[in-house]
Amino acid sequence: MNAPNGIPGNAPVVRARGMTKRFGATKALDGVDFDVEAGRIVGLIGPNGAGKTTALKAILGLTDFDGELSVLGFDPRRQRTQLMEQVCFIADVAVLPRWLRVREAVEFVGGVHPRFSREKCQAFLAHTKIEPGMRVRELSKGMIVQLHLALVMAIDARLLVLDEPTLGLDILYRKSFYESLLGDYFDENKTIIVTTHQVEEIEHILTDLVFIRDGRIALAATMEEVGERYAEVMVNPDRTEAARALKPINERQIFGKSIFLFDGVERSRLAELGELHKPSVADLFVATMKGTYA
Numbered sequence: 001m002n003a004p005n006g007i008p009g010n011a012p013v014v015r016a017r018g019m020t021k022r023f024g025a026t027k028a029l030d031g032v033d034f035d036v037e038a039g040r041i042v043g044l045i046g047p048n049g050a051g052k053t054t055a056l057k058a059i060l061g062l063t064d065f066d067g068e069l070s071v072l073g074f075d076p077r078r079q080r081t082q083l084m085e086q087v088c089f090i091a092d093v094a095v096l097p098r099w100l101r102v103r104e105a106v107e108f109v110g111g112v113h114p115r116f117s118r119e120k121c122q123a124f125l126a127h128t129k130i131e132p133g134m135r136v137r138e139l140s141k142g143m144i145v146q147l148h149l150a151l152v153m154a155i156d157a158r159l160l161v162l163d164e165p166t167l168g169l170d171i172l173y174r175k176s177f178y179e180s181l182l183g184d185y186f187d188e189n190k191t192i193i194v195t196t197h198q199v200e201e202i203e204h205i206l207t208d209l210v211f212i213r214d215g216r217i218a219l220a221a222t223m224e225e226v227g228e229r230y231a232e233v234m235v236n237p238d239r240t241e242a243a244r245a246l247k248p249i250n251e252r253q254i255f256g257k258s259i260f261l262f263d264g265v266e267r268s269r270l271a272e273l274g275e276l277h278k279p280s281v282a283d284l285f286v287a288t289m290k291g292t293y294a
């Protein structure tokens with residue numbers, strides 16, 4: 001049976017196989033395979049130049065590439081118009097005409113987008129200093145981003161693609177943006193793919209993690225799998241050699257103790273070394289990307 005969006009039953013929202021994008025000699029995407037299931041919030045995390053924006057552009061039908069890609073059952077290269085009815089995109093650069101008043105922007109999007117809710121948009125704007133009569137040129141850079149986010153978040157899309165959505169925003173608004181994304185926007189019928197360099201700020205909302213490096217997937221797992229597979233252990237000085245023998249993927253020092261990060265080592269063996277913790281996504285990222293800038 002087909003769901004209303006055209007994707008059969010439990011098919012993934014995004015399915016990529018062998019996705020490759022070349023820019024001259026550079027492979028921005030190098031045979032990428034991944035699936036994004038419906039109702040997930042996926043963090044696409046990678047260092048500068050890893051291929052994140054290229055992957056998002058491919059998903060949005062904004063760039064050509066080799067390989068297979070299906071998004072909500074559509075091929076973004078050939079069916080972009082149908083796809084865009086179900087997808088919303090927030091880029092890192094929000095461009096709005098400087099002469100436009102906030103009220104007019106809300107009216108405009110309401111007029112052209114059937115899935116836009118003026119009430120939702122106004123509720124988002126109520127958390128900011130933005131007034132309906134203000135012109136875009138009177139807004140600060142951060143306020144322009146806030147207006148852009150309010151306009152896009154008020155659209156009821158099946159797939160929301162966010163490329164560094166909070167760039168240029170202060171920490172208070174960044175926190176409130178992610179809270180409202182989770183509380184007011186997200187539900188099990190929606191799927192979100194988000195890239196950011198501020199992983200610690202989104203870690204608590206993610207259900208899935210995808211690390212990308214040099215155009216290849218370095219890790220793709222649910223947050224539960226990450227929690228089961230990786231463990232951090234704070235090891236006393238007399239046990240460090242025993243810890244190293246278990247082949248940690250990272251070691252760092254803090255307050256005279258060594259913190260080791262392990263991948264797939266049995267909990268019972270690790271418990272003999274010291275206190276076990278769940279690693280943060282940022283620490284996992286640093287360990288996985290070691291040598292990237294060497």
Ligand SMILES: Nc1ncnc2c1ncn2[C@@H]1O[C@H](COP(=O)(O)OP(=O)(O)OP(=O)(O)O)[C@@H](O)[C@H]1O
Pocket residue numbers: 023026027028046047048049050051052053054055
């Ligand atoms: N239009 C382009 N022309 C040539 N090379 C490009 C183009 N766009 C991207 N690239 C190259 O492809 C690679 C991946 O770039 P991409 O923008 O996807 O990285 P990113 O992970 O989004 O990085 P960042 O975190 O810095 O935004 C880089 O090596 C980049 O130089």
